[in-house]
Amino acid sequence: MNGNPSYNLLMHDVCVGQGWCGGIVDGKPSHVDHFIPETGPVSADQFVEWLFIADGQDPNAELDKWQKHKDGLRELFVKHMGAEVVDSSKLKWDHS
Numbered sequence: 148m149n150g151n152p153s154y155n156l157l158m159h160d161v162c163v164g165q166g167w168c169g170g171i172v173d174g175k176p177s178h179v180d181h182f183i184p185e186t187g188p189v190s191a192d193q194f195v196e197w198l199f200i201a202d203g204q205d206p207n208a209e210l211d212k213w214q215k216h217k218d219g220l221r222e223l224f225v226k227h228m229g230a231e232v233v234d235s236s237k238l239k240w241d242h243s
């Protein structure tokens with residue numbers, strides 16, 4: 148599998164730097180990778196929503212509390228992926 152080093156860096160910042168690593172949701176392990184489709188475009192906003200869901204949070208609840216976090220996560224996506232929307236094939240781990 149050909150992965151993307153930029154995605155590795157994004158996930159390092161998101162998980163290690165921000166604490167959005169996924170968790171146990173409904174008794175099962177959950178991770179943002181589980182939500183990324185095989186093909187098609189993925190926006191920064193979609194990715195941030197999936198981070199919240201993977202962590203067991205409702206991305207639309209308590210917007211005042213979470214908006215700053217969402218904005219920061221969105222900025223990290225654009226910084227590392229180079230655009231607000233990328234093809235899902237770019238959101239794969241580089242295992243080299």
